[in-house]
Amino acid sequence: MSANHSHQDHTADPLIEHDPPHFHDDPEIRDLSKEKRLLLISFLLITFFMLVEAIGGLLTHSLALLSDAGHMLSDAAALGATLLAFKIGEKQASDEKTFGYKRFEILVAGANGATLIIISVMIVWEAIDRFTSPPEVASHGMLIIATIGLIVNLVVAWLLHSGSNHHHHDDPLSDEKNLNMHSAYLHVLGDLLGSVAAIVAALAMIWMDWWWADPVASIIVAVLILVSGYRVVKASAHILMEGTPEEISLSEVEQTILGHKDIIAVHDLHVWSITSGLHALSCHVVVDSDMRILEASELIHSLELSLEKLGISHTTIQVESVEHPHNRLEAIVCSLEDAKRGNHSHGHHHHH
Numbered sequence: 209m210s211a212n213h214s215h216q217d218h219t220a221d222p223l224i225e226h227d228p229p230h231f232h233d234d235p236e237i238r239d240l241s242k243e244k245r246l247l248l249i250s251f252l253l254i255t256f257f258m259l260v261e262a263i264g265g266l267l268t269h270s271l272a273l274l275s276d277a278g279h280m281l282s283d284a285a286a287l288g289a290t291l292l293a294f295k296i297g298e299k300q301a302s303d304e305k306t307f308g309y310k311r312f313e314i315l316v317a318g319a320n321g322a323t324l325i326i327i328s329v330m331i332v333w334e335a336i337d338r339f340t341s342p343p344e345v346a347s348h349g350m351l352i353i354a355t356i357g358l359i360v361n362l363v364v365a366w367l368l369h370s371g372s373n374h375h376h377h378d379d380p381l382s383d384e385k386n387l388n389m390h391s392a393y394l395h396v397l398g399d400l401l402g403s404v405a406a407i408v409a410a411l412a413m414i415w416m417d418w419w420w421a422d423p424v425a426s427i428i429v430a431v432l433i434l435v436s437g438y439r440v441v442k443a444s445a446h447i448l449m450e451g452t453p454e455e456i457s458l459s460e461v462e463q464t465i466l467g468h469k470d471i472i473a474v475h476d477l478h479v480w481s482i483t484s485g486l487h488a489l490s491c492h493v494v495v496d497s498d499m500r501i502l503e504a505s506e507l508i509h510s511l512e513l514s515l516e517k518l519g520i521s522h523t524t525i526q527v528e529s530v531e532h533p534h535n536r537l538e539a540i541v542c543s544l545e546d547a548k549r550g551n552h553s554h555g556h557h558h559h560h
Contacts, residue, residue: 324437
């Protein structure tokens with residue numbers, strides 16, 4: 209364990225990004241390894257049971273079990289991606305990949321989401337097929353396996369819940385990795401619904417002889433898988449396209465920057481995510497032409513502090529003088545437009 213602590217530490221806190229190697233804070237590290245352990249146990253439990261359910265589904269001819277296995281695959285993939293993100297995100301940044309491997313998690317999530325969409329479509333296809341020619345389903349075996357599945361999911365949900373809540377209240381900024389835990393936890397809750405659907409279907413088949421309960425339950429689970437797949441793909445595509453992070457409002461960021469007394473204007477403003485929970489910003493700010501370099505540096509520092517409060521930890525700010533050709537041009541255009549607007553408004557006043 210102790211060997212990889214040095215690599216681990218800088219994933220512990222998204223704000224200490226500037227000089228990862230020098231940051232040693234043991235409680236955070238222990239915290240992270242506890243989280244990893246919980247994720248690993250959950251991952252192994254779910255992967256193992258997913259195989260049991262898939263084989264059970266084939267043997268009992270139950271599509272509901274197979275689709276629940278499909279949903280468990282989505283969980284296993286989410287948990288695996290999170291574990292992988294912890295491992296790979298620790299790889300130090302290099303000359304080729306200056307942000308390290310933090311985006312890798314997003315790529316994995318996107319691929320995972322696409323797989324989920326395909327799985328759900330396959331399940332619906334098979335279910336429609338089964339309405340016309342229903343196979344004989346061994347409903348008792350199906351009930352037993354689905355019940356064990358429910359228990360496994362409850363155990364995992366409990367593990368992840370204890371993991372995602374154990375220090376939320378201390379430090380709102382260390383939320384980043386808990387987002388991963390939280391999303392894994394939500395996945396498993398969806399899985400619980402899948403197992404419940406399979407149990408209800410099995411009971412309906414045993415008591416009521418409703419053979420169609422199996423394909424119906426499988427369609428319900430397929431919809432669950434489709435929704436989570438769509439959400440994952442949408443979120444990861446948004447990050448890959450450098451979209452503005454959901455929890456950040458660009459106009460609020462702009463107001464925060466313009467709120468500093470020395471800043472005349474801001475342009476080329478971009479806010480994006482490097483990976484979930486790690487946001488970056490770049491912009492040009494226009495200041496009065498006689499500002500000294502020292503003052504400009506202090507301005508940048510205070511901007512960084514106020515942007516950090518909004519949750520943006522990587523900032524690149526270019527300070528420009530009003531005299532800068534680009535800004536002069538813009539200023540001329542603006543003053544022309546103002547003049548035009550001014551004339552119009554005067555025109556209106558004369559009418560009154």
